Amino acid sequence: MIHVILGTKAQLIKMAPIMIELQEKQLEWRFIFTGQHQQTIDSLRSDFGLKNPDVTLHQHKDITGMFSMLLWMLKLISMGIFFKSWVWGKNTGPDDIVLVHGDTFSTLIGALIARLAGMKVAHVESGLRSFNLRNPFPEELTRLLVFRLSHIYFAPGDWAEKNLEKFSGQSVNTQQNTLLDSVKYSLSQPASDDLSIPNYKYALVSLHRFENIFDSERFIELIHWLEVAAKKIPLLFILHPPTVKQLEKFQLTERLGNNPNIELRPRYTHRDFLHLLTHAELLISDGGSNQEECSYLGKPCLLARNHTERQEGLTTNVRLCGNMQQLIRCIDNIEKLQSPDQFSQDSPSAYIVSWLARYVAAVDPESCQP
Incomplete structure (x- = not known):
């Protein structure tokens, strides 16, 4: 069995x-x-x-x-x-x-x-x-x-x-990785009818890792990064349940919600998230799976981390951004991180x-x- x-x-x-x-x-x-x-x-x-x-x-x-x-x-x-x-x-x-x-x-x-x-x-x-x-x-x-x-x-x-x-x-x-099969399957399906995809250039954001959201100093610092990044490009911030909890704990939800360049969105199914990602200019994330998905799609991915357990995309479209200066520099030069997709049969x-x-x-x- x-x-x-x-x-x-x-x-x-x-x-x-x-x-x-x-x-x-x-x-x-x-x-x-x-x-x-x-x-x-x-x-x-x-x-x-x-x-x-x-x-x-x-x-x-x-x-x-x-x-x-x-x-x-x-x-x-x-x-x-x-x-x-x-x-x-x-x-x-x-x-x-x-x-x-x-x-x-x-x-x-x-x-x-x-x-x-x-x-x-x-x-x-x-x-x-x-x-x-x-x-x-x-x-x-x-x-x-x-x-x-x-x-x-x-x-x-x-x-x-x-x-x-x-x-x-x-x-x-x-x-x-089996994620390759997941991405191919999900993108073969249409997006949900009620999925709202902006008609302007935007960056997708997903933050949820333990070391980022449960370290209060680090978490508040990352939120500041996003506020600075939002001056460069509008952000769609996808909220995972632990992230929502921490935003509420530090009374940051209203502050972000009042920022005209940051839109807070609920967590999506894989299919709808990928459809949002394919239309985005870039992804700001701390997730290893997101790093890998972007490597398949050739989508620029800025990892809010100092280390990663994955090799995918590190020499092409993925960059580790351990501080805000690195993040902003990458956003300013995002066209250099565009790369062809890496889908395999x-x-x-x-x-x-x-x-x-x-x-x-x-x-x-x-x-x-x-």
């Missing part, structure tokens, strides 16, 4: 192509949802044509605070220990394989409870490193822990695979599912009989 466990919007976006392949190849699989994110998850599932979760471990609000995160983690670990048959199903065994993705708390919890249940763990998007435990935090630490817990690494390229050499699991090089998701099909056939030949 194949199990897919995830809990965030980004994980669902990047695992959706694998789940679609599993459905199309009619492999038996279960979808376990940790509930770390709730907003837009159902619409995302609908956009990708995915089934409902077989099990939902948490059904309340998004996990946005540190205390709620701790309680949620303890709850999920307890469920994995004391309600094993409910979480994984009754006919589990040591050859069952559990797919976890990326570097979130849902990744770590999924890998941990899978190991406690005696199953094999396969880590998708494995091998990414910043080589700095404090930046990004806690993602870099999470990755190292998940490497230790995993049996199989699906590494999106040679560099990522090399980073796994000292770990004991089996490495499988998928050459590209390869499908890393199909490659992963083909590998899983061979694995299932080897450990359970009867499951492949018509």
Whole structure:
């Protein structure tokens, strides 16, 4: 049996192509949802044509605070220990394989409870490193822990695979990230009828990383950056739930809302976000997935970070901007960051599912009989 466990919007976006392949190849699989994110998850599932979760471990609000995160983690670990048959199903065994993705708390919890249940763990998007435990935090630490817990690494390229050499699991090089398949799929679909795309030049903004929004001094500094950047180009600021919470905490929501060059927008589905991105002049973000999406699209991307775990776009259209001067300088010279799109015909998701099909056939030949 194949199990897919995830809990965030980004994980669902990047695992959706694998789940679609599993459905199309009619492999038996279960979808376990940790509930770390709730907003837009159902619409995302609908956009990708995915089934409902077989099990939902948490059904309340998004996990946005540190205390709620701790309680949620303890709850999920307890469920994995004391309600094993409910979480994984009754006919589990040591050859069952559990797919976890990326570097979130849902990744770590999924890998941990899978190991406690005696199953094999396969880590998708494995091998990414910043080589700095404090930046990004806690993602870099999470990755190292998940490497230790995993049996199989699906590494999106040679560099990522090399980073796994000292770990004991089996490495499988998928050459590209499954996000490539997600971007191609989402852009093949029309935008929502009610999506408002400005008819003027604008920059898209997305900030949500732990080290940026939960460090009060850093967060207030970043908001100042945006106010200065807005004098250069109008901004569409896409608000993630933790970002909204921090803006309200520091009484910044009204200040930004009163800025005529900054428009606050809710978080969108992947499809609508990409349609906004394709029409934007550039993206200001702290997200690794956004960096990768921009590398595929050839869209200028200014990362409000000092380090990144990804290599995509760093020599072409992506720039690390650790201070405001770097950010403004890049905006002033944005035409130099325009580059051709980097779409490939390869499908890393199909490659992963083909590998899983061979694995299932080897450990359970009867499951492949018509």
